[in-house]
Amino acid sequence: MSKIAFFVLAFLSIFSAMMVVFSRKPVHSVLSLIFCFFTIAGHYILLNAQFLAAVHIIVYAGAIMVLFLFVIMLLNLNAESEPHKTSAGKIAAVVSGGLLLLVLVSVLKSTDGLQLSASPDSQVGMVKNLGMVLYDKYMLPFEVSALLFLTAMIGATMIGKKELD
Amino acid sequence: MNILIALTIIGVIAMLSEILRFRKVLYPLALTGLAAGLVLCAMEWGSNIRYFHDMMFMDNYAIAFSMVLIGTTFIWFLLNPAYLRNHEHEADYTALISFSLAGAVVMVSFADLTMLFLGIEILSIAMYIMAASNKMELRSNESGFKYFMLGAFATGFLLFGIALVYGVTGTFNLQELAGFVSANKVNLPAMFYGGLLLMIVGLAFKISAAPFHFWAPDVYEGAPTPVTAYMATVVKTAAFAAFLRLFMTCFSGIADWWAPMLAIFSAISMLAGNILAVYQKSLKRMLAYSSISHAGYMLMAIVAMNQNSDGALLLYTAAYAIGSLSIFTLLVSMTTNGNEMINSLRGFSSVNKIPAILITITMLSLAGIPPVAGFFAKYYVFLSAIESGYTWLVLVGVLSSLIGVYYYFRIIIAMFQPADRESTQIQFSNSQNAVLWLTVILSLILGFMPGFLTGSI
Numbered sequence: 015m016s017k018i019a020f021f022v023l024a025f026l027s028i029f030s031a032m033m034v035v036f037s038r039k040p041v042h043s044v045l046s047l048i049f050c051f052f053t054i055a056g057h058y059i060l061l062n063a064q065f066l067a068a069v070h071i072i073v074y075a076g077a078i079m080v081l082f083l084f085v086i087m088l089l090n091l092n093a094e095s096e097p098h099k100t101s102a103g104k105i106a107a108v109v110s111g112g113l114l115l116l117v118l119v120s121v122l123k124s125t126d127g128l129q130l131s132a133s134p135d136s137q138v139g140m141v142k143n144l145g146m147v148l149y150d151k152y153m154l155p156f157e158v159s160a161l162l163f164l165t166a167m168i169g170a171t172m173i174g175k176k177e178l179d
Numbered sequence: 180m181n182i183l184i185a186l187t188i189i190g191v192i193a194m195l196s197e198i199l200r201f202r203k204v205l206y207p208l209a210l211t212g213l214a215a216g217l218v219l220c221a222m223e224w225g226s227n228i229r230y231f232h233d234m235m236f237m238d239n240y241a242i243a244f245s246m247v248l249i250g251t252t253f254i255w256f257l258l259n260p261a262y263l264r265n266h267e268h269e270a271d272y273t274a275l276i277s278f279s280l281a282g283a284v285v286m287v288s289f290a291d292l293t294m295l296f297l298g299i300e301i302l303s304i305a306m307y308i309m310a311a312s313n314k315m316e317l318r319s320n321e322s323g324f325k326y327f328m329l330g331a332f333a334t335g336f337l338l339f340g341i342a343l344v345y346g347v348t349g350t351f352n353l354q355e356l357a358g359f360v361s362a363n364k365v366n367l368p369a370m371f372y373g374g375l376l377l378m379i380v381g382l383a384f385k386i387s388a389a390p391f392h393f394w395a396p397d398v399y400e401g402a403p404t405p406v407t408a409y410m411a412t413v414v415k416t417a418a419f420a421a422f423l424r425l426f427m428t429c430f431s432g433i434a435d436w437w438a439p440m441l442a443i444f445s446a447i448s449m450l451a452g453n454i455l456a457v458y459q460k461s462l463k464r465m466l467a468y469s470s471i472s473h474a475g476y477m478l479m480a481i482v483a484m485n486q487n488s489d490g491a492l493l494l495y496t497a498a499y500a501i502g503s504l505s506i507f508t509l510l511v512s513m514t515t516n517g518n519e520m521i522n523s524l525r526g527f528s529s530v531n532k533i534p535a536i537l538i539t540i541t542m543l544s545l546a547g548i549p550p551v552a553g554f555f556a557k558y559y560v561f562l563s564a565i566e567s568g569y570t571w572l573v574l575v576g577v578l579s580s581l582i583g584v585y586y587y588f589r590i591i592i593a594m595f596q597p598a599d600r601e602s603t604q605i606q607f608s609n610s611q612n613a614v615l616w617l618t619v620i621l622s623l624i625l626g627f628m629p630g631f632l633t634g635s636i
Binding site: 150151152153154155158159161162164165166168169171172173177 | 183187190194230231232234235267268271274275278279281282285291293294297298300301304305307308311312314315
């Protein structure tokens with residue numbers, strides 16, 4: 015059952031990732047990217063990482079993609095106004111992409127015979143276990159990060175607010 | 180821990196003051212709060228409590244540096260009544276400063292790398308905002324933007340370094356890290372050294388040591404002068420204390436690997452900072468370069484890495500903060516007239532006799548001339564470097580402080596010259612006069628009893 019789910023999700027995520035690159039309209043790319051993020055969140059759930067899946071959807075599919083959409087709409091990008099890419103740029107893109115592929119393939123090949131030193135705890139990513147760690151061991155960093163966000167919020171209102179005079 | 184809560188409460192009260200309309204009493208309230216914080220801090224002396232699964236460790240090192248930080252902020256508040264009071268954003272400024280101070284306290288008392296990271300971020304983000312707080316001025320915007328972009332990069336380096344070190348050791352805890360390093364001293368993997376290198380880059384940026392100092396002159400010059408004063412004193416002290424605490428606890432066993440690199444950083448900082456400061460016409464920019472050179476001297480204490488390092492660094496940061504606050508009192512009054520050139524100081528002493536003498540004394544302290552605090556600060560740092568066998572570094576230090584004497588005396592000479600058409604009128608308020616007296620008294624006390632600080636930790 016989970017094997018079928020994995021293959022379906024894997025196919026969908028690769029397909030939507032391809033669509034991001036190949037579609038001509040930026041808005042379609044962004045929508046495919048959102049779909050891709052959702053399928054990756056599905057992978058996380060298959061791996062027992064519920065919290066990571068939720069955060070992934072909230073942060074990536076929610077906040078970051080909204081930013082992307084805003085930028086595209088504000089800049090009014092569409093297929094016609096897409097800037098022409100020079101051949102030097104294309105060659106550079108192919109070379110750097112090929113190098114990344116080379117690195118990934120060689121890394122994957124070298125991990126072939128590796129033995130895990132300890133079997134991973136399959137329950138470690140569940141929300142309950144994560145909550146136990148976050149509110150017990152990492153209580154203080156959790157609370158102190160509230161201070162960080164408060165500081166950032168004061169700054170945002172202070173910089174963004176219109177001066178009275 | 181209590182001090183962290185107290186500082187947060189001051190910040191929250193500052194935020195509420197805008198809503199509940201008691202902004203008029205905020206300034207005295209903040210001063211009382213800081214004084215109370217100093218007492219709270221002193222009461223924890225010697226208790227050595229570890230808080231919340233060893234996230235914070237309030238040892239004497241943490242308390243001593245926290246007291247230096249809070250004391251510096253207290254004097255900073257006294258220095259800037261004109262900047263803070265009756266300003267539209269007084270509540271925001273006060274809240275940001277007290278939160279950033281809380282971040283600084285976290286930075287000196289962390290026992291876990293997550294806390295180190297959070298502390299650095301709280302302090303830095305507040306500083307990015309404060310640097311850009313003069314919204315109508317282009318230089319302030321540039322300063323804030325530059326500081327933010329480069330600071331975000333440095334944070335990225337630091338975080339990547341922490342992640343790599345965690346990948347090797349499997350722990351964020353300083354004690355467990357130290358245990359891992361001493362157990363595997365000979366066969367540490369390359370990933371560990373890569374992580375350590377990235378952490379050094381990130382921290383060297385935060386202390387503005389050469390060759391990661393290029394942001395400092397522009398940011399210091401563009402930020403509003405009171406903010407520059409805060410960056411040069413509190414931020415620098417906290418960053419150095421965090422740097423030394425991390426390396427002394429965890430990585431002192433492999434000092435052979437990183438100490439030569441930091442020694443070179445220290446030598447370049449001292450030489451570059453002092454030589455470039457000579458050529459500056461603006462007092463504010465000169466102080467920026469001099470702060471880079473002082474970073475070089477303080478780095479020497481970290482390079483030495485022996486039992487005297489922490490005491491020497493404590494004395495140096497205290498002496499440097501006190502000296503800087505005095506000069507910044509002068510600079511803050513100068514920049515209210517829109518003038519920060521050294522030449523405009525001519526004729527200063529004929530109007531302000533006593534302030535001129537007081538500033539001269541603290542200037543001598545920064546230049547490292549006995550019997551004031553700065554001389555002994557340099558002496559202890561040099562001493563601990565010699566004990567660890569870095570004689571060449573000490574030679575560079577002595578040579579570059581001779582250059583430093585030259586440009587500090589340029590200010591002193593300008594102050595005692597007769598007035599000409601370039602000179603401006605400078606007025607001190609009562610609390611600024613108090614700051615001048617206070618800094619002189621403190622630097623004389625530290626000059627005559629340096630052991631009071633060096634022996635305390």
